[in-house]
Amino acid sequence: MEAAPGPEAPVTNPYAAAQRQFDRAADHLGLERGLRDILRAPQREVSVRFPVRLDDGSTRVFEGYRVQHNMSRGPAKGGVRFHPATDLDEVRALAMWMTWKCALVGVPFGGAKGGVACDPGSLSRGELEALTRRFTTELQGVIGPDVDIPAPDVGTNAQVMAWMMDTLSMHRGMLLPAVVTGKPLAVGGSEGRSDATGQGILDTVEFAAARIGMRLEGARVAVQGFGNVGEAAARLLDARGARIIAVTDVRGGARNADGMDPVLLREHLLATGSVAGAAGTAPISNEELLALDCDILVLAALEGQVTSRNAGRVRARIMAEGANGPTTPDADPILREHGVVVIPDILCNAGGVAVSYFEWVQNREAFPWSAEEVNARLGRMMTTAATEVWDRAERDGIDMRLAAHAIAVERVARATLVRGLYP
Numbered sequence: 001m002e003a004a005p006g007p008e009a010p011v012t013n014p015y016a017a018a019q020r021q022f023d024r025a026a027d028h029l030g031l032e033r034g035l036r037d038i039l040r041a042p043q044r045e046v047s048v049r050f051p052v053r054l055d056d057g058s059t060r061v062f063e064g065y066r067v068q069h070n071m072s073r074g075p076a077k078g079g080v081r082f083h084p085a086t087d088l089d090e091v092r093a094l095a096m097w098m099t100w101k102c103a104l105v106g107v108p109f110g111g112a113k114g115g116v117a118c119d120p121g122s123l124s125r126g127e128l129e130a131l132t133r134r135f136t137t138e139l140q141g142v143i144g145p146d147v148d149i150p151a152p153d154v155g156t157n158a159q160v161m162a163w164m165m166d167t168l169s170m171h172r173g174m175l176l177p178a179v180v181t182g183k184p185l186a187v188g189g190s191e192g193r194s195d196a197t198g199q200g201i202l203d204t205v206e207f208a209a210a211r212i213g214m215r216l217e218g219a220r221v222a223v224q225g226f227g228n229v230g231e232a233a234a235r236l237l238d239a240r241g242a243r244i245i246a247v248t249d250v251r252g253g254a255r256n257a258d259g260m261d262p263v264l265l266r267e268h269l270l271a272t273g274s275v276a277g278a279a280g281t282a283p284i285s286n287e288e289l290l291a292l293d294c295d296i297l298v299l300a301a302l303e304g305q306v307t308s309r310n311a312g313r314v315r316a317r318i319m320a321e322g323a324n325g326p327t328t329p330d331a332d333p334i335l336r337e338h339g340v341v342v343i344p345d346i347l348c349n350a351g352g353v354a355v356s357y358f359e360w361v362q363n364r365e366a367f368p369w370s371a372e373e374v375n376a377r378l379g380r381m382m383t384t385a386a387t388e389v390w391d392r393a394e395r396d397g398i399d400m401r402l403a404a405h406a407i408a409v410e411r412v413a414r415a416t417l418v419r420g421l422y423p
């Protein structure tokens with residue numbers, strides 16, 4: 001007798017995953033062949049190899065990338081990642097997701113991403129600054145306020161953005177604050193930017209919870225990843241009355257069914273380098289966290305965490321994709337079958353690029369907005385996008401990921417068509 005077909009093998013390459021998601025949307029929309037070919041792969045890819053002098057006097061060569069997936073709707077926009085596993089395919093996928101994300105929330109940008117294969121934790125501050133400045137110099141021909149605007153991502157932060165801005169400004173002989181977003185407030189950063197991705201996660205989780213009749217007060221939350229995104233999401237969900245019952249990072253995890261204070265977790269992380277071992281908590285592994293009995297699972301680490309191998313064990317009712325590409329395409333049908341409401345990445349974590357856009361506008365106008373104004377505009381943008389995705393999913397009888405991609409691909413396709421081909 002033939003064995004029953006098991007779950008599909010995980011799609012471990014993020015670019016293959018991003019293209020698979022695009023294909024689903026293109027099929028759903030009945031997109032014609034020429035448009036598919038334009039949108040299915042990046043418009044421009046830059047690879048650089050550059051030397052950096054280390055503190056011990058030696059020289060090390062690093063590899064870096066900037067990929068601009070699509071610029072039909074505006075200048076390219078996307079983060080810069082410093083991580084040992086960063087490679088061209090990862091950056092391609094992340095650039096493609098940025099295109100869809102901007103289109104979905106109505107930000108007039110295209111999609112890009114950049115990265116350097118390095119371990120920022122093993123570099124001194126001086127080495128990190130030298131690496132950042134040299135990488136920026138290598139990219140000076142392809143980034144700029146009207147062309148491509150980088151932002152922080154995994155392994156980078158506001159300080160790295162300040163160095164990027166300063167480097168490009170020195171080269172051009174004028175201050176160019178709008179060349180990067182996610183800068184420190186002292187050099188043109190926006191109120192609300194550092195919490196923006198977490199705030200957008202909260203907004204979309206609130207939206208989904210309301211639609212399925214779940215109360216956030218007392219809801220049990222597990223968070224994978226406790227960096228820029230995971231820490232803010234945990235703190236804001238906790239402030240909204242939810243209970244943070246488990247958190248993991250790359251080194252380990254902490255759990256307490258009664259709830260943990262994210263502020264204390266962060267203090268422990270700053271003192272020790274991990275949330276693991278925080279006072280009053282028990283250890284938990286990543287695999288255990290993904291399978292934990294909870295109401296809301298926030299993914300805020302890296303790609304490819306929920307796959308066909310572990311998707312069947314997810315017990316959360318809402319899975320919020322704070323990270324980009326945390327779920328492989330083969331896991332989606334399993335999650336659907338189990339009734340997990342997945343808030344897809346291009347919607348869930350779009351708060352970051354939304355406030356990046358606000359920062360760029362403030363820089364261009366040389367007129368800063370108040371925190372209240374930033375958050376009010378962000379809330380409206382996230383709620384509008386979430387409503388559109390939810391309604392499209394219901395109307396077409398599809399899941400939220402396909403609905404989000406369909407809306408976004410449709411918008412980019414329309415812009416491409418209306419602009420026409422040159423020459």
Ligand code: NAD
Pocket residue numbers: 152153154155156197224225226227228229230248249250251286300301302303322323324325349350352353
């Ligand atoms: P970060 O470097 O600040 O934090 C990443 C966190 O994930 C750290 O706590 C790290 O320890 C943890 N981590 C790494 N590998 C892990 C693993 N295997 N298991 C468990 N934890 C692991 O990065 P970030 O800026 O918070 O980005 C996280 C995710 O969110 C990425 O997918 C990124 O692309 C996405 N994102 C970031 C922003 C932003 O504004 N920074 C915006 C949108 C999306």
